[in-house]
Amino acid sequence: MATTNDLKNGMVLVIDGQLWSVVEFQHVKPGKGPAFVRTKLKGVTSGKVVxxxxxxxxxxETANVDRRDMQYLYNDGTGFVFMDTVDYEQLTVPEDVVGEAANFLLEGSEAIVAMHDGLPLYLDMPASVVMEITHTDPGLQGDRSSAGTKPATIETGYQIQVPLFLETGTKVKVDTRSGEYLGRVND
Known part of the structure; x- marks a missing residue:
């Protein structure tokens, strides 16, 4: 148990039996009346913001959320198998929990898995990952970075928009939150 004065961003609360993560909070002390705390909460399982x-x-009531550094091993058809980097214990995370992060998971990728009472709640990916372009149409002579974009498929099969001059086999940095191309990576 904690009080509303102890709230911090990222803290997980149990409200009406559901888990809510604190996105924002603001202590307000009006001139008249008692002080209060205005919060913006995000449903851990639903993603709904209230x-x-x-x-x-x-x-x-605060929830005990265990955030573990894990390494992605493989997809076994029922979910994504991760290994704890500390005790080498393996855990299968369901596809609905992994969600859009699946577009950026390669074997050996690092991620943080948040768990509550042994159940995986959500996956925290790094802000960006380096992926190789496996297919894109060839660029034409004179194509420059400011001229526009074209679709390209990365290693996971996900499609992103890249500048016209990039070719198959080029390594690129991709934002895991938006799926946007961030830049070319030189080996």
Whole structure:
């Protein structure tokens, strides 16, 4: 148990039996009346974002969320198998928990798996990953980075937009949150 005065970004609360992550919070002390805490909460399992106001000093139930560094091993058809980098224990994370992150997971990739009572809640990927372009149409003479973009398929089979001058086999940096091309990586 904690009070609303102890809230921090990223803290996970249990409200009405559901897990909510604190996205933003603001302590407000109006000229008249008692102080209160205005929060923006994101549902851990649903992803839904809501605003909620608490009176200052009110007790709230916190959830014990264990965030572990894990390495992605393979997809076994029922889910994604990860290995804890500390004790080498393996864990299968369901596809719905992995979600869009599957577009950027290669064997051996590092990620953080958040767990509550032994159940995986969500996956935290690094902000960007380096991927190789496995297929894209060849560029034409005179194509420059400011001229436009073309579709390219990366190692995981996900398709991104890249500048016209990039070719198959080029390594690129991709934003895992938006799926956007960030730049070319020189070996």
């Amino acid at each position: 605003s909620k106001t608490f009176n200052a000093g009110v007790k709230v």
